[in-house]
Amino acid sequence: MNPPNPQHPGAQGPGGRPPGPAGGAAYPHGGAQGHAAARPAARGANDGLDAIPMKKSSPLLIVAIAAGVVVVGGVVAWSMFGGKKTSAKEVEDLKAKVAASAEGSDMTAKEQLEHIRRTRAAMAKYEQDEKQREAEEAAKKQAEEEAEAKKKAAAAAPGGGPAPVSGAAAKKAADSLDSIGADYASKIGGN
Secondary structure: OOOOOOOOOOOOOHHHOOOOOHHHHOOOOOHHHHHHHHOOOOOOOOHHHHOOOOOOOOHHHHHHHHHHHHHHHHHHHHHHHOOOOOOHHHHHHHHHHHHHHHHOOOOOHHHHHHHHHHHHHHHHHHHHHHHHHHHHHHHHHHHHHHHHHHHHHHHHOHHHOOOOOOOHHHHHHHHHHHHHHHHHHHHHOOO
């Protein structure tokens, strides 16, 4: 048997009493009949399914957003209309200071030419040193590549020993081995 449904009109409240005004203690909102009375009659059965659940914004959040907008607006207004205005005399003084610093300090024309000559010489020396360093690196890299190639060639030789010799050198080596073999044979007592 199914348990009693408190929202069903024939359901029994606590103590076997039917729900209603007398059984309202169990249902503080007025029992099962209170549920039906709380719903508007015009709502359909599926209206609750189409609703989007939303949280109501806190008043504090709204006040904080409004304060932020006021601050940003104040900053924009102050930057456009407020602030210190520079006079024409101050602008001329600043231009004169910039022009004086651009001309150079207390150097004469001869000193400026000497300074330019020294700067050019230092730059030429730096470029020469850079080219020399690049040439040294290239030579070192080429030497490493040659050493690597020699290692690979030695590893490729069969037997791990030196490559076989052909021609007159091979015949001379064979004759010397034959003479050594003949010397051993004569000492041991062979022919």
